[in-house]
Amino acid sequence: MTTSETSESSTTTPLFDLQALVAAVRRRRRLWCSLALLGLLVGAAVAVLLPPPPSAVTKVLVTHEEDQPNDTGTLIRTDVELLGTTRIAGKALQSLKSPEKPEDFMRDYRGTGLTNNLLQIDVTGDSDADAVARAKALADAFVDDHVRRMRETAKAKSKALIDQRDRMRDELAEVNKEIGDRSPESDPKSSASVESLFARRAELNSRIADFDQRAAEARTGTPQIVAGTQIVDAPRAVRHSLPKAAVTNAAIGLLLGLVLGLAVAAVGAVVAGRPVLRREIAAHLGASVIAELRPVPRWRAGPWRRRRSRAARERLTTTLARTVRGCAEPVSLLELGCARGTSVIALDVARALAAEGPVVIVDGLPGPQLADSRRKPGDPAVVSGERAAAVERRERRLGVGSVAPGTAWTDLQYLGGQTVLVVRAGHGSAGWLHTVARQLADQRIPVIGVVLIDPDPRDRTDGTLWDGLHIALRGHSERFARQNEMGQLRTERPSRAVRVPDTDQEAR
Template sequence: MSTGQVQPLVDLQRLVVALRRKRRFWLTTALAGLILGGAVAVFLPAPPTAVTKIMVIHPDDSPTDSGTLMRTDVAVLSTANMAAAALKRINSTESPSDFLKDYAGLGLTNNVMQVTVKAKTKDDAVAKAKALADAFIADHTQRTQAAATGRSKALLQQRDQAQAQLADIDNQAAAEVGKGRNSNAGALEQLYTQRANLVSKIADLQNQAQQAGIGSPEVIAGTQIVDAPAIEPVSKLKAYGTPAGVGLALGLALGLAFAAVTALVRDRPVLRREISQHLGASVIAQVGVKPIGPAKLWRRSKAVTESSRVALTLARAAREDRASLSLLEIGAAATAAELAVELGRSLAEDGPVVLVDDLPGKDVSKLPVEGTVQVVEAGDPAVARAARRVGVGTAAPGTAWTDLSALGAETVLVVRAGFANTQWLHTVARQLADCGVPILGVVLVDPDPTDHTDGTLWDGLHTALRGRAAVVARKQDEVVELELRDETKPIEWPVKPGRRFRPLDRTRPPVDPDAPTRRLKPVQES
């Protein structure tokens, strides 16, 4: 895995894994919301609601009406005057503004309106619904009759104006007739024509005024209560389930939101690739947490198998080099102690093993050990005499970094996923590097089951070989030194046994390369 990749602003995979790891929290908030919603439904039940339906007839009803008239009626019902009229009918001292909040109108069709009224008691709700319906019907018929009376008065005024014009024309015609032979026949004919028109108009206006005065009896007769006020039945499932469901949804949403925000703000790595990258060491094994509750019945054997398998892996790594080994925990003291005991049992096959317990809670000392495995505390004289020792310590905040090298020349970090933040993981890696303690690898505790990211680093020798760079370099130096030693050693030629060598005559002059040489004739075969 390359460390030079550009990191996204929000890692969705990390966020999903963090939310899954926090499922106990947001499931708890969801359960709390469910319980709280149910408690609200029990201790603060919804007030009783009375429902009534009114048939509303309009003088201007039309099959093509889009519901404008009914929306107007609903708006009129929601006025303070209407609320005051209804309260007056039942002699209530409640404020109209408060009563407006307790009822509502709904147009079911162009002529049917449903009125719902809430009150403290059922009888009060029914009485208020009846009073409100009666007040609306009275107001509707009154407005209809007032409109008819207004139209009648307007027609009568037009009739009076026409009668005044008729009297004026009669006077003009009488004056023209009084002239005798000097009267203008054309003017008289015109006056008589106007008079006839006015007489007809006056008769029509009189009839229209009478009709308008009658009003709209079909409106008055048709506008009535068609469904008497009654308490609306509410099922228990709806009464208790709705608030509980709302509480469940709110609790779940708040829990998820809080878990997501804390996962982003706290910056605690949970993925294998993140932990290996920040610690600069590869993940060599992983261990699940101990099962809780009934899960112990079927998951205990799996947990024991995982612990034993990881201990064997660490034992093989420890046998490769005889240097002392340490286990440093970050948020997993109990797991580190168990791994140390299992590791000690595996290494005890090769000889006595001393476990140095330097954990704050002395978790290793609390576990039973068998055979040649001995548990001592840091500073015990047995540590110096031990041929094989395994140190167990902590790399949590407050650690004395200079003491970690005394626990082991090499270390394995036992890290709980999501426990330490990025800054602390960098601190651990830097401090161990300063102390000269190479990291063999990381044992990840409580990993996410769906995390399949690569926890192995391939950027260099120091990470690809699980921290064994110093060991490998030392072995390579030894090989090179042996090769150089072999090259400088004089060559020994094989000789026959018993053969004697003549001593070299150093007084004999050397051969002159320029001296003439004698050529020998080849031997001829006979």
């Protein structure tokens, strides 16, 4: 029987990490909250500064000859399109005695089919009275045009039926003449022809009667359509509520701004490629996260929050001081995106180490963050990077530097033989984190661990890198030193499979 122990992680990096995207978008909440607030203000401002013009509404009941219970709305859609024609607009303008062009007037109204037979007309004007007058003129013009079209259709249909009936009557007269010309004493063949003539006459009489009935029905149906097409809701002005419009527009602006902000934040997060989660930062730097610090905004800094922040800073100081004490070589703090915070951390660690002996802080930051920081009487001395060589060996040295773009990589070794990276989450891109790891490895500066500044509060990922199954990659130097003392430095990974003996004899 054999058991397999894999030393490499079996997890694969997903092509699209939704958790990282959500964390990156959440970190950009200032952007999408600002856009949402901007949309809210713009929507409310539009409602106040650009109020809707005076408008009126009316409803017209439209009756069609082809009305069916299962109609899908084709007829009412046709009426809506006919309402938007220059013919009806011109008739309405004629009744209003307005010199406006029909093409311009068509932009001020629109029709909406509410049901298969109910048409709503919305009209705008210079005032409420003007809008009501326009709506009435437009509704009357549409009703008149619809009735006229229905009458013309019924008249044309009735005329066609009457013409067809007259042709049948002419044919019937010819058949009657042929029957009258036949003599009563005729041979059997002639009798058969007479019988066919009589049958033809009967058929023509039936068809003539049918055409008469259909023509009468066509004429009778027109009054029903004329009476059914009418204005059922008199034109009236539409009242606009400014508070309601402001609230509605503000809500729409808020939603649009929020959607736009989230989209911009998501696209920016994908394009920038700046890791936020502990898991990603540790993987890109090749070092485990040993501590983290969450800054408290000033506007939310209550008494209990200040106590909590102070306690977290003390724990961080204790952790880093313990790490520095256990290192035989000088240790440096290298920042990425948090120079001021790193200066404060370095001063706190130096104060904690000063109780055991003299400590000197070597300032290798490109800016004056450390030199201009507030220091208390009795704090450790701060020297520049040029004077680092003059520091006595009996004094403990704590270097502070930067790994931001533009760093002089060859100067980092003078700050310390080992380093702790102080990285702000979401500041550096994945490519730059890889560059930092490669440059430190090239300078043979082991990375003890990573201190994460401003991590995502909802990040539940593990920031620990594992070498094999049970060895966490924290404090490379300590592990290597212990292995050197024991003379058991490993040069290869554990085997992938271990043979388990089946019997006691095989085990011996």
